[in-house]
């Protein structure tokens with residue numbers, strides 16, 4: 001890194017004196033730490049986007065920890081983290097949290113006067129809760145919210161800043177942020193099938209499209225399709241009635257099972273290990289390992305910096321979907337690099 005830039009970066013860190021945690025020391029003393037750690041190759045494709053089960057469990061934990069409590073202070077590592085201009089962030093300081101909701105893969109903290117703070121974790125954003133005197137998160141914090149008996153931290157690993165906060169006032173303004181995806185847990189089989197057929201895409205793309213379905217990303221779509229015994233590349237227009245019903249049932253079952261599992265893991269605490277690769281997943285993140293249903297090796301389709309996992313025997317009549325033959329289809333009809341950007 002050129003010296004000038006290094007000096008500038010150092011100055012930035014010094015300017016941010018209020019930033020309390022020890023991470024800062026690491027960057028102040030060794031400004032190139034982040035750069036030297038940037039290129040560590042990941043063994044598996046990076047797609048740990050929190051999806052519906054994670055967000056539901058976050059929501060429930062937040063209700064337990066902050067609803068009814070007054071927000072005493074907000075600190076942001078960068079003004080760019082806040083994507084809205086009015087009302088200013090100070091508008092929520094001194095107010096009590098009156099509710100917590102989920103919208104797609106986003107979390108919404110509700111304050112009085114219909115003020116809604118929308119937290120979008122994107123890929124690497126995570127929430128941490130630390131009670132008074134608790135150890136601050138090891139990973140870099142980008143925002144903190146102080147309450148009387150603890151601090152809620154927003155952290156984001158890596159160097160890309162994608163997580164965001166948006167403060168809006170009024171239900172109408174909040175509704176504008178909604179991408180309109182169907183809430184699958186409450187949807188009837190007919191409504192689910194209608195969404196599937198609204199546009200003709202591969203199942204993988206439709207399930208992960210936030211305009212069509214709410215809260216499903218790369219990990220759980222792999223699990224859902226495996227449970228439904230359907231190929232990720234099957235086109236929604238070709239889906240039979242029976243297959244659509246099977247997919248609906250698989251979607252609800254998989255999301256419900258994982259929500260309950262994560263809920264049990266968290267108990268009365270706060271979710272600490274939010275990752276897309278979980279022990280017990282059938283195919284996602286398990287390339288080359290035996291399918292739990294039939295024992296055949298789990299296959300993958302790679303695209304951009306993501307991958308889809310499936311079992312050829314259970315989901316595609318034993319045929320492996322060759323990467324080469326797929327290239328055209330993938331370009332036209334597969335989730336983009338970040339299928340979860342909402």
Ligand SMILES: [Zn+2]
Nearest residue numbers: 291294311314
């Ligand atoms: Zn199988």
